[in-house]
Amino acid sequence: QKEALLPSPPRLPFIGNLHQLGSIPHRSLYKLSKQHGPLMLLHLGSVRTLVVSSPKIVEEVIRNNDLVFATRPMSKLLDAMSNNKNDIAFAQYGESWRQMKKLARTHLLSSQKVKSMSFDRAEEVSLLLENIANETSRGNGVICLTEILNSYVTNVITRLVLGSWVTREKKALLSKLSHESSTLFYEVFFEDFFPNLKWLDVLRGSDRKLENYKKNWDTLFEEIIKNHGHESKEVNGKNNTYFMGTLLDLQHDSTLGVVLTNDQIRGLTMNMIIAGIDTTSTTLDWCMAELIRNPEVMKKVHDELRKVARGEDMISEELLGQLSYLKIFIKEVIRLHPPAPLLLPRESLQECQIQGYNIPKKTRLVINAWAFGRDESYWEAPEQFKPERFFDYTVDYKGKDFYFIPFGVCRRICPGMDFSMAIIEIALANLLHRFDWSLPSGITIEDMDMDEGGEVISFRKQKLELVPTASKVN
Numbered sequence: 001q002k003e004a005l006l007p008s009p010p011r012l013p014f015i016g017n018l019h020q021l022g023s024i025p026h027r028s029l030y031k032l033s034k035q036h037g038p039l040m041l042l043h044l045g046s047v048r049t050l051v052v053s054s055p056k057i058v059e060e061v062i063r064n065n066d067l068v069f070a071t072r073p074m075s076k077l078l079d080a081m082s083n084n085k086n087d088i089a090f091a092q093y094g095e096s097w098r099q100m101k102k103l104a105r106t107h108l109l110s111s112q113k114v115k116s117m118s119f120d121r122a123e124e125v126s127l128l129l130e131n132i133a134n135e136t137s138r139g140n141g142v143i144c145l146t147e148i149l150n151s152y153v154t155n156v157i158t159r160l161v162l163g164s165w166v167t168r169e170k171k172a173l174l175s176k177l178s179h180e181s182s183t184l185f186y187e188v189f190f191e192d193f194f195p196n197l198k199w200l201d202v203l204r205g206s207d208r209k210l211e212n213y214k215k216n217w218d219t220l221f222e223e224i225i226k227n228h229g230h231e232s233k234e235v236n237g238k239n240n241t242y243f244m245g246t247l248l249d250l251q252h253d254s255t256l257g258v259v260l261t262n263d264q265i266r267g268l269t270m271n272m273i274i275a276g277i278d279t280t281s282t283t284l285d286w287c288m289a290e291l292i293r294n295p296e297v298m299k300k301v302h303d304e305l306r307k308v309a310r311g312e313d314m315i316s317e318e319l320l321g322q323l324s325y326l327k328i329f330i331k332e333v334i335r336l337h338p339p340a341p342l343l344l345p346r347e348s349l350q351e352c353q354i355q356g357y358n359i360p361k362k363t364r365l366v367i368n369a370w371a372f373g374r375d376e377s378y379w380e381a382p383e384q385f386k387p388e389r390f391f392d393y394t395v396d397y398k399g400k401d402f403y404f405i406p407f408g409v410c411r412r413i414c415p416g417m418d419f420s421m422a423i424i425e426i427a428l429a430n431l432l433h434r435f436d437w438s439l440p441s442g443i444t445i446e447d448m449d450m451d452e453g454g455e456v457i458s459f460r461k462q463k464l465e466l467v468p469t470a471s472k473v474n
């Protein structure tokens with residue numbers, strides 16, 4: 001049986017390879033792959049986990065076994081995050097998942113829908129700029145940009161998903177829940193890895209954490225349903241409904257062909273918050289950090305903006321199409337700092353073959369997309385920050401180029417990329433158009449720690465504190 005021969009790091013009795021995940025799993029797995037190869041079998045407690053660190057192998061998996069790996073594993077954490085399998089991101093593959101993904105793509109996250117929300121984004125960007133100007137006028141002019149960016153993204157996403165009734169306190173709770181989802185992901189729930197030891201989850205307080213997490217969502221949803229987020233369809237003369245309103249409308253739409261349940265509406269809404277806020281805000285944060293570390297890149301972005309803005313006070317979304325350097329800059333940032341470095345876990349629905357090895361049913365699959373961005377066979381001098389490389393490579397992150405998959409691939413690919421890019425690009429363009437940015441006095445580029453914290457969403461460990469000054473051009 002060839003499966004037994006799959007390269008696999010030596011493991012300890014009982015815990016297997018769990019201890020080798022370290023504090024930053026994508027980095028630990030990358031190191032292990034250098035020793036054991038791009039296809040490794042790990043035993044995480046009792047969970048057999050295949051780790052892929054090469055784009056070629058992902059291509060093989062997707063070409064031959066896309067359907068086999070179209071599902072997510074079952075676990076009590078994913079049950080909580082999926083509102084009991086009533087969502088897209090964490091639910092198992094099947095008819096309900098297929099219908100919801102189609103619905104989200106067509107009615108919530110299509111490029112037409114994303115475009116229709118440009119007014120809301122512009123308003124939130126104005127508030128962001130105002131917020132920065134106010135914060136700067138207080139104290140010594142240093143602001144914590146990481147926190148400000150997280151508030152901006154929370155504000156814009158809750159507004160687009162739920163409507164503008166959401167209070168400041170509720171937004172803070174939604175942001176906390178989004179972040180908690182990311183930290184819970186790496187909490188070891190014994191029941192999932194060692195079914196006989198589920199009593200340890202009670203003893204260690206993990207079960208209580210999960211119960212509180214669920215309770216917080218319950219309380220929030222009572223409020224959301226009460227306000228039902230169904231604001232006027234007529235905003236600025238446009239038919240502009242928020243996701244919650246759209247979903248409630250669809251519930252009464254007989255042409256839809258499926259009946260959307262309240263649980264599915266809740267699951268979808270949770271997905272938009274959990275999958276949207278931290279991924280988008282951490283991308284913006286990495287963008288600003290890389291600009292500070294690379295002044296020559298900052299200059300090029302500024303030069304392009306100046307040409308395009310022609311004295312306008314704000315960059316509008318219509319102008320974004322002309323900012324080609326800004327766009328390749330963002331690509332370079334997510335090549336080196338993919339917000340979800342290990343994507344989301346998948347599991348085999350049936351036995352299959354990869355690289356000639358037999359892979360049994362219910363084997364977990366982890367794809368190290370972070371490693372792909374550093375693969376020398378695809379990227380010249382991969383550790384160098386060089387947006388220009390994307391002028392030469394016609395590569396895109398839409399899932400066709402297997403060596404650049406920050407949004408995942410195939411059936412399980414992220415449906416929210418246009419939605420998040422719209423939020424990122426308009427904010428970045430205006431942050432740089434309106435302000436010049438520098439490090440606080442006494443801090444140098446060398447003091448910037450570019451390491452990630454060890455969570456499923458790859459945050460920069462060090463918060464970004466900067467000094468904005470009103471741009472001289474304006």
Ligand code: HEM
Nearest residue numbers: 088089272275276279340343344407408409412414416420
């Ligand atoms: C920079 C921002 C984002 C990044 C890097 C990102 C990345 C990802 C990744 C890696 C996956 C897993 C793909 C796979 O398993 O192959 C995913 C799935 C998903 N994302 Fe995103 N995402 C982002 C923003 C968003 C936003 C804003 C939304 C919604 C508002 C969203 C909704 C989803 C959903 C629903 C899934 C599950 C898809 C499925 O399982 O079929 N994402 N995302």
